[in-house]
Every structure is written in C-alpha cells, then in structure tokens.
Amino acid sequence: MTPALIHARRLGRAFGEGPSRVQALVDLDLDVEAGERLAITGPSGAGKSTLLNLLGALDGGYLGTLQIAGAELHALGDRQLSALRNRTIGFVFQSFNLLPSLDVAANLALPAAFAEGGAAAGADPSALRARALELLARVGLDASVAARRPLELSGGQRQRVALARALLLKPALLLCDEPTGSLDRAHADAVLDLFEELARENGSALLIVTHDPLVIERQPRVLHLEAGRLMRDERRQP
Amino acid sequence: MRARSLGSLVATNLRSSPGSAASAVLGVALGAAFLTFFIGLGEGLRSRVLNRILPANQIEVEPRSVRVFGVAGSPTGGDLDPARLRRLQGLPGVERALGKQRSAFPARLWGGRHLIGYDLHTEAFFDGIPDALLRPELEAFERGLDLGRRRRERCDVDDDCPAGSRCDEGVCAAVRWAMRFDSRDVVLRCASDADCQRGDACAEGRCLPRCGEGDPEASPCGAGQRCLPATLASADSAGDADRQGGAPAVCSDRCRSDSDCHGAEVCDAKAGGDGLRQCQAVRCLLQRAEDARSLERTAMRGQLAEACDAPGGLCGRGGACAGHSYCAADAPGALSGRCELPVPVVLNPLLLEVFNTDMAASLGIARVAAPEALLGVRFHLALGDSHFTTDAARERQMVRQAVVVGFSSKAPELGVTAPLAAVAGWNARFSGSAAGSRYDGAIIETASNEAVSATIAEAEAMGLELSRRSRTARTFGTVVLLIYLALVLLALVVLAVSALGIAHTFAILVHERRREIAVLRALGATTRAIFGLVLVEAMLLGAAGGSLGLCLAHLAAMAVEAAASRWLADVPLLPDAFFEVPAWSYVLPIAVGVFFCALGAAWPARRATRLDPATVLSQP
Numbered sequence: 001m002t003p004a005l006i007h008a009r010r011l012g013r014a015f016g017e018g019p020s021r022v023q024a025l026v027d028l029d030l031d032v033e034a035g036e037r038l039a040i041t042g043p044s045g046a047g048k049s050t051l052l053n054l055l056g057a058l059d060g061g062y063l064g065t066l067q068i069a070g071a072e073l074h075a076l077g078d079r080q081l082s083a084l085r086n087r088t089i090g091f092v093f094q095s096f097n098l099l100p101s102l103d104v105a106a107n108l109a110l111p112a113a114f115a116e117g118g119a120a121a122g123a124d125p126s127a128l129r130a131r132a133l134e135l136l137a138r139v140g141l142d143a144s145v146a147a148r149r150p151l152e153l154s155g156g157q158r159q160r161v162a163l164a165r166a167l168l169l170k171p172a173l174l175l176c177d178e179p180t181g182s183l184d185r186a187h188a189d190a191v192l193d194l195f196e197e198l199a200r201e202n203g204s205a206l207l208i209v210t211h212d213p214l215v216i217e218r219q220p221r222v223l224h225l226e227a228g229r230l231m232r233d234e235r236r237q238p
Numbered sequence: 239m240r241a242r243s244l245g246s247l248v249a250t251n252l253r254s255s256p257g258s259a260a261s262a263v264l265g266v267a268l269g270a271a272f273l274t275f276f277i278g279l280g281e282g283l284r285s286r287v288l289n290r291i292l293p294a295n296q297i298e299v300e301p302r303s304v305r306v307f308g309v310a311g312s313p314t315g316g317d318l319d320p321a322r323l324r325r326l327q328g329l330p331g332v333e334r335a336l337g338k339q340r341s342a343f344p345a346r347l348w349g350g351r352h353l354i355g356y357d358l359h360t361e362a363f364f365d366g367i368p369d370a371l372l373r374p375e376l377e378a379f380e381r382g383l384d385l386g387r388r389r390r391e392r393c394d395v396d397d398d399c400p401a402g403s404r405c406d407e408g409v410c411a412a413v414r415w416a417m418r419f420d421s422r423d424v425v426l427r428c429a430s431d432a433d434c435q436r437g438d439a440c441a442e443g444r445c446l447p448r449c450g451e452g453d454p455e456a457s458p459c460g461a462g463q464r465c466l467p468a469t470l471a472s473a474d475s476a477g478d479a480d481r482q483g484g485a486p487a488v489c490s491d492r493c494r495s496d497s498d499c500h501g502a503e504v505c506d507a508k509a510g511g512d513g514l515r516q517c518q519a520v521r522c523l524l525q526r527a528e529d530a531r532s533l534e535r536t537a538m539r540g541q542l543a544e545a546c547d548a549p550g551g552l553c554g555r556g557g558a559c560a561g562h563s564y565c566a567a568d569a570p571g572a573l574s575g576r577c578e579l580p581v582p583v584v585l586n587p588l589l590l591e592v593f594n595t596d597m598a599a600s601l602g603i604a605r606v607a608a609p610e611a612l613l614g615v616r617f618h619l620a621l622g623d624s625h626f627t628t629d630a631a632r633e634r635q636m637v638r639q640a641v642v643v644g645f646s647s648k649a650p651e652l653g654v655t656a657p658l659a660a661v662a663g664w665n666a667r668f669s670g671s672a673a674g675s676r677y678d679g680a681i682i683e684t685a686s687n688e689a690v691s692a693t694i695a696e697a698e699a700m701g702l703e704l705s706r707r708s709r710t711a712r713t714f715g716t717v718v719l720l721i722y723l724a725l726v727l728l729a730l731v732v733l734a735v736s737a738l739g740i741a742h743t744f745a746i747l748v749h750e751r752r753r754e755i756a757v758l759r760a761l762g763a764t765t766r767a768i769f770g771l772v773l774v775e776a777m778l779l780g781a782a783g784g785s786l787g788l789c790l791a792h793l794a795a796m797a798v799e800a801a802a803s804r805w806l807a808d809v810p811l812l813p814d815a816f817f818e819v820p821a822w823s824y825v826l827p828i829a830v831g832v833f834f835c836a837l838g839a840a841w842p843a844r845r846a847t848r849l850d851p852a853t854v855l856s857q858p
Binding site: 049053056058059078079082083085086087091093095097099101102106110111113114115165 | 247250251253254753754757758759760761762763764765766767850851852855856858
C-alpha cells in the first residue's frame, strides 16, 4: 500500500511558555493522498496558517507525528528538510513573495537554483528555461513578461508567476495561502481553474488555506478548524 | 546551491543595495590602502635604506676591544688572522666570511681641480673590502643611475661625453664603473720581499703569491699562472746574485695576449718553451717630477720607455701609457715609472652630503647634486705621507692615482674604500708583512636571517664583537621593524573597525532582507546556502574594497614619490624610491579585505540562517 502523501497523528503546536503559552494546534489527525485537493478553512486564529507552515516543513516545533512523502520531519536534518521543501512542496503565498530585485525569469528559476542532487540539479539550464517559459505560457503570461520585475506586474500576473514558480520542479504537494484573497470574482475563478488544472496535470495534491466560500465549494474535501482543533473533515462527491 | 545561481543572487543583492555596498567598500578600501601603503614603505625602507647599510643576513665583526666612555680602545680579543677567518667561515649557517682591513699607514689625498676649480687636500684613510662584497651593491647603484639609457652622443675624446660615460669609437658610451672595482687592476710594486705581505715575494718589481713545495707560506697558483722561481720570473732581478739559489718560487702570470694580463701590463713579445709568454709592466718616463702629481692628460701618461745602455738605464721610445693608465713614478720625485691603472675607490654617500651641505657653502663652490658627476673623477694618493706626521720610511712613499667608481654605504663615512688586495699590500709595505695579513674586521654572510643570532654568539665566543656599523644597522633595523609593525597594526585596526562597520551594514541588510531569506528557505535553500549568500556578498565587497585600497595606496605612493623627487631633489643619494612593492603585496590587501569582510559578515550571516521562515512569512 502506498503511504499517504501527508500523514499526521496527534499533531500539535504551541507558542510561548508558561501563562502566555498558546496552543495553536491540538491533536490533529490528517491523511492526504497524492493528487488530492482540499481546502482548509476556519475563523482567524483557528490554526490554518500554523498547519500550513507545519505541512510546508517550515516549522519544526510540532508535537506528535508528521510525515510528508513518507519522511518524519523531526528525523530530517536541515539539508534533507530543504530538499523536501525544494523537491516535494510548492508554495503559493498570499502576498506572492516574489523577489523584487529579480526579474520574472530569475524568480521562476529560484527553486532550481537550490536543487541539490535531484533531477533539477543535473538538468540542462536550457531545459529548465524552456520549462519556465512553458509554465509562464500555461499560466497565461506572455514570454515578454520574463524580463520584467514583479513590481511592474499586476496582482493577478504576480499570482500567476508565483504559481508557475511553485510548479517548476513538479512538486507532489502544492500549498496555497489565500490564493484568491486579492482577486475579484472573475479573476478568482480563472485562477482557481488554473490551479486545479495544473495541479491535476502535475499529479500534485492541492491544499488551499482560504476563507473564500467560492474556493471552499470547489474542493472535494474541506477541513474545518476552530481554536486549533480539526472540527470537521468534510468530503464531497465531485 | 549552484555557483552560478549564487553569483547571480549575490550580484542582484549588491545592485539592490548600492549605498550599503559603497559604504562597506570604502571602509575596507581605507584599511587596505593603509596596509598596502605601510607595507610598501616598510619594505622600501628595509630594502632600499637598511639593506644598503648592511643586509639583514650580514654582520660585521671585529676583534673585541676595551671601551672607555664608548670609545673603542686596543683590541683585547686577539688578532683576526686568516686562521680565525677560516674558523668563522666554517661556522654552521655561514655562507661566507670575508676579511677587511683598514689602512695602517699615513696617507693624504688631493684632487678635484677639474670638478670644482681647485684641488682639495685631506688626510686619507682606507678600508680594504673584497671585490665580491661590494660589486653587487655598486652594480645596483649604477643601475639606479641608469647610465646605459643615456642619449648616445657623438664624440672625439672622453671629455666630450657627459659624466659617467666615455668616448668609444666616436660615440659616448656608458662606463660600467662597478666592473672597475677589481683587485686585478691593482698591481703592488716592490723593491724587495719586505715590501710585500706575508705569503708574497717580490718578483718582476711587484708582489706575487709564493708557491712551490716546501714553502710554508706558499699558496696554489691561479688559472693562467705558473709557478716559477722568482729570479726567472723577474726580468728586473735576473742578475741579482742575492736571489740566486734560495729565491722563492712565485705564481707568475702567463699570457697569450695583453688581455690575459692584469692592470696595465702587457704580454711580453718573447714566448717561452710552452708557447706562453709573461706579463710585464710597461716602463715609462715622466718629463718632470711634478708630472707625477698632475692629472693633466698629456703629462700623466708619460712617455713609454725601454731599457738601454744610456745613463739611468731607460730610454724613451715614444708613445704614452695606453687607455686609462698613467705613468706611476717608481718613487717620489723619480722620473721613471710603470704604466698603471688608477686604484678603483668607492666613497660613502655621506661624504657627498657633507660636501654639499657644509663644505660647498663655506668654500663658495657649486654643489654636486648628481653622484654620477663624481664617477671617473681621479685624484692623487700620497701613500706613506701625511699632513700631520713625518713618516720615517720616506723612501717607501709612493704617489698613485685613484678613480672613483661608485658609492656605497659599506664605505667608511670619512675615508675611501679600495679593493682589499690594495690596502693589504700597502699595509704590508708601510707597516710590515704581518700588518698585511691581519684583518681589522670580517663581514659574515649567513645563509638565512635566522642564522644571524647564532653566528653572533659564535663570533663573540671567539673573542669578536659586532662592529659599530653592524650594531647601528641592527638597532636601526629593529627600530624600522617596530615602526613597520606598528603601522601595519594600525592598518589592521582600521580594517578591524571596518569589519565592525561591515557587521553593522550586513546586520541591517539581513534584517531588511529577512522576508527574501524566508522565501529562499521556503523554496529549498539550506542554512548553508543562506550563510554562503551573505558571506560571498561580503567577500566580494571585501575584494572590491581591497582592490580599491590597492589602487589608492599606489596612487598615494606615487604622490609621495613625486613630492619627494620634487622637494627633495637637492638631497643627494636619496634612495631612488621610498616604496618597494613585493609581488605578494598585490594580493595581500585583497585577501585581507576579503578576510575582514567575511569576519564582519559572519555574525549577520549566522543570524540569517537562524531566521524562522514560518514566523517571517506569517508577518504581513
């Protein structure tokens, strides 16, 4: 039996010490299969971002068990964790987090720059460049955008560049934080279509943290968090 | 992380923070410039000033003497004879030990008429130094004068050419004066063995090394020499009954042509059984006794003479002493003599300075700014004579010519330096053969600077002590080294302060870029890659700062050199440059800039690796 892409048991995360200690996540059990799509929702302070950081291997201070692609994160060193983030996880941040000093092409190529020992490390730079341009086209951007700086682009365009960057190394898990937060309805629909389509093409699991009902209703599985606890794991028929 | 990607990111970061980069580079550049400047100056002082007095691997020792109120008295450590010199030579770490002698006879000199309009007269003191010790320094001095690059002017006689050159086939050519400091040009005349130093015998009217089995004073003959009985070697004394039988054998020069002979001697026309001939002095006659004391070209060359039956034994045959030779009278007031080359002498630069700063003004004569003006200047030596004393052995006095062939700090401050062979020969002539083979000091050259201390200790155990010159040089060397180290330390302090500036700058940069760093971590950058990113950026700034500092230091050095050549032009014999730039000093400021920048950026780089990406990315 193939192990789940994400396997969490009694996953917990607390911040602070003593009286000021805050339990951001409490005893969460979760399994996510490869290629699965789900939304994580809940009110502010419910623990959505904390869970996203834990699943993105950005935060190692958790309690319980957390395995991603079969690897227990507590057992990994810095180099292996970095490789996991680089090769297995793709991030799309709410504020895009494109490096303003680099042009779009350089931003797109960043994940490849940190690839060590994997396919991307040995990949021909021209092949990576071709892949970046292809992704740029897939997210609906002209190749001329490649030479522009992020600040010269609209919010929607930056969102698409961030998505293309996250998919460059074909990650098994695509984590998105409020991807439609800054978009109007029409653009949000188009972006969601794109996310779902590309995730499907890559075979990536898509995990979206959102408040947006539109996003929630499109996902076949929804996790409801409240006060750091998983209140509901709702599965729907597509 | 790939080097290319790292380079691209670093370059982008540098471009994005030009102000911070510029301030960091300037700080490092200042420190690197100080360091390079002081190293150049320190090396220049060491090699161009200190090493001229006495190189670091050379010491000068002399027999220990009693000092009263700092003034050296009689030697108490015994004579420094050839046997003791050989012991010094045999010490571990000693490359060579060369003896030197001071003159042990009165002498006076006069000359300068052609240079300043009238002759200066003074007592003369001599130092005899082996050719090998002085020749490299003289050559370096001559190279500094750059005589060879002078414009080639047409000429008829030597006087048409500027100082330091001579007329050669119608064109003025630079004279290699350093090569003239050669004991081969010194011929020691004698009337009997008593005029020669120990180990020499008088034959052919000159002192020649003794040779032959059974002679305790004998030494092996050199190449081109043959061991002959003195009576056979000497045409002058061939009929001397006293020399028959017990006459010692001497090393006689054998020749095929004049170029095989020393000094102004020529290869005799008559060939021996081996096809080789004998070098012989060229006899000459002076018109008047005063001509022996004249530097007038026509008078001093005399008239060539040959033996004949006329009263006095010498008859003229026309012509004059050839080339640079002059007719050296056999005795004061004598009209007959032999063609000889003037004795090459070297002066201390201080003499020229004393002349320019004190004498020229008080005598109302022009200063001699260029040392090359003195090269080739001839003057007279009255050996055995004095302004102050009456020498008992007046019959041994001689009048000879000397020629200035260079300047050296190894020459005594008030005196002239001649080849050791000349001074030793004169000492033997005027003060007895023992005086000719006793050294007043020895210059010891060690294989390395580290061997110097041990050699000094060994020499002191042998009853020797450092000479005043050597003590002064070592003290001066220590002072220069301390100043050098202090200045280098100051430069390092400036660099350390700049490293603090770098640390501050990069702490701010890391704080400003914390979100970028967190994104890079999220995209797969290891902590090592983040550390490298910050460190490489700092090191590049260090390399840029070091390079800029190197350029600034060189510009400053050029400015100092230009100012010195403009404002200190009248000071004679200053070093041709104050700065010395060893090859490593081109690399050092860059390496030091890189090191201090890396040092300064290490802490901010470590902080960058400890940024929590989850926390940073959660912030709005």
